Amino acid sequence: MRTIKHIWSLGLLTTGILTVTACSNLLDVDPRSNVDSQSALTTAEGLDAGLNGIYDRLQNTALYGRDMLAVAEALADNAQATNKSGRLNNENRNIAGSSFGTTFAPGTWQSAYFAINQANLILDALPGVTALTDTNRRNSIRGQAQFLRALLYHDLMRIYAYDPGVEIAQNSRGGVPLLTTGVLNQGQITFPARAPIADVYTQIYSDLQGSINSFGRSAGSNGTLPTNGNLQAAQVLFSRVALYNKDYATAVKNATDAIAGTVKLSPNASYVGGWRAPRNPESVFELAYTTPENIGVNNALQTTYTTLVRVGDRTATGGFGDLVPNNAFIAELEAEKNTAGQALDIRRQLYELGTTGRGNAFIECTKFLGKNGIINLDNVPVIRISEAYLNRAEANAMLGNTANALADLNVIRTRSGLPERTGLTGDALLNEILRQRRLEFGFEGHRWFDLKRRGQDVIKTIPLTTTPNNVPYNDFRILAPIPVNELSTNKSVRQNFGY
Template identity: 55%
Template structure:
């Protein structure tokens, strides 16, 4: 990747966003700037602009840290150590301490919208146009989905008296103040309908895009995988099952065996990734807020003598106990995923067991590619969907695929709540410290049981606070309850 600067045009709107900021782009002739008035009139510029949408996701507010770390600490997987004072308020579920992805996500959405509007006007082959369109639709769907997770209830679990709807749907790109709109919040279902429509078209447009380009680009397989996740959250069980099956057959991501699963977390690109954000050396987030420094004090595996990061978020005792629950006759922990957690250093204070899923895999401290969707999730999505469809045998088979790969014995005879709870338990263990736990509990309408205090699902703090500046700028926008 090379670095390019697009001229940024700001609009004081609900989006509070402009055209393009500094971005790392692929296969574009080097240039120091592209004038905003002519930025999207060539294939080179379109290519650069599409890559800028990917780069928008690298923000610390998004997948650079918060969308991975905060859902763990808001829930019962992560405990804030107070080594740097970061994420302590989120761990305590203090009012207003939540995700703050509103501005960055709408900024990225605006970039995608501008590209989508420009594509019909630029000379290129149909295959190229379809690829760019599919990528932007995939990315727009992902960003709208992340906004909905943070600021709205999910279709499967709603507190009606607190429900203020979804998030504003803005599909045209904004370049000037005259183009700014001030929309209200549509219903939750309307936003999910748009997200799934984007993904449906993305699957179609990416059909000719080689899946071998994955996982650092959107592919048909990645779009099918994201559709599976969104459908699961929406309670569309058959669609969740069907798209999980399609994603598993896509050739994007390789399901790992028991023997090589842990090693997959030591490579720059996780072999299980179906969509992964790629970070280059010049995009290192650094020692304060990178995922490595957030999750561990270690610089390298097994070396407790040299301190690197802060280890701001470590696994709770409850998560570790769950990982260690199943043992053999000699008392040895069976679950190989426990190997992804080890003792950190004393350099920041108390010595804690920490996760090593992010440990400078790109060869540089604090620099990691970030898996957004892994193939293991597809088995868990489909298992839960099958459970809700009454297909117990099929659900149990997918559940056991994850269990046996993890070194655990097969479960037999499970049904009803016992089966569902084991599926959710395996989601917790498999996807821990990847940004899933809070959303799983939220979509199931479950209370969060943890120290220092529990968070009932009926508590208004389950939803994030919309930025005050957006409420002040847009009279049609309703704030979430009690903020």
């Protein structure tokens, strides 16, 4: 549990765009922190508590506790639903309205806007906390709030809006509503329309550059921890956002800055072990869970991905293994073999046969297998340093910088136990970069968004169904529906096409 446990009252907000009901206090703060709600955002401790509240919210099932990873995998072409609990079946079949919450359940939209409002309140309050004279701490607080707001807005854009450069103009309803001022009471509520896609990206860029500048002035602060927003995490995120924005020079620049940071790529021999450690050594931003924050047997990533309790032990059944790799994904992991016919790719070791305790056994993902042996309790790596290499490789390939793109591709290949590739150019080079991205981030929630940002069709190969439900890029299901509650509250917001 974080040093200061901070809970924001849900009574204040009923939808992502902020409907206010009766609420006596904005904050309930754990008494152990010695910060009460009267001093909520007027002290350094209160601001830290506010940040902790955002990290807590990111742990929710609707965000990085499950959906930003598992739902994104279910929608894409890496995974098949096993129907062992019934969860994620509709998402895996791409049923209209079953993505990141449903049409009637606010899900990710609401959780993200709650957290954005918290970041706004912190940034609004920070200049007035004159007693905070530690400039490192002040800059770290600002940097973390800006980083988190950028992450959340980009996640909303990835889910609910078309990505720059591949917009289907006749179907597009714009980006998402931009709220950059915090709401404390009913008189402060506004009901903005969806901002243009370019405007939302401008705001995200501004937050990320501001975050990088703030962290650059806060050496030695808690903003350097991977369980907090930090400089290296902001740089990798900026490279990601720029890649989505088809701004390849900016992607290269920020990826290069991140690669020069303190978190390094794991050596080949320790990569798999890093997923068994309490904290993944490749994480530049990771959500830390403690025992009271265990999501449990229904929705945790471990129970979602595997029936196993421990690596290599098929005698004990824990979770459901609702979402497992399909044959096509495993075939890609096993495509390159040694002379004995064994897969060269060490990432294949993170997928193993589950138990029969919930029915038929499947090969399952074991990236989230219980930190310190505690079932359903894993830290969640949100951003890993390997992304910086693959972001830079793809951006350089798009810029025609073939040698640089190939060099980064080979860094990932050799770390993964694969031989270097030589002579790749053009589409062959780009396709291998995208293939390595698929394998590197399998079951970490990238694949759906990577296909979407490139305007590619989603071709499903699901052996458990007789009619795989492909999703052409021009299908309306490429975007998630805006929740009905939001539409009824904010009349300025237009629903996505097709819903």
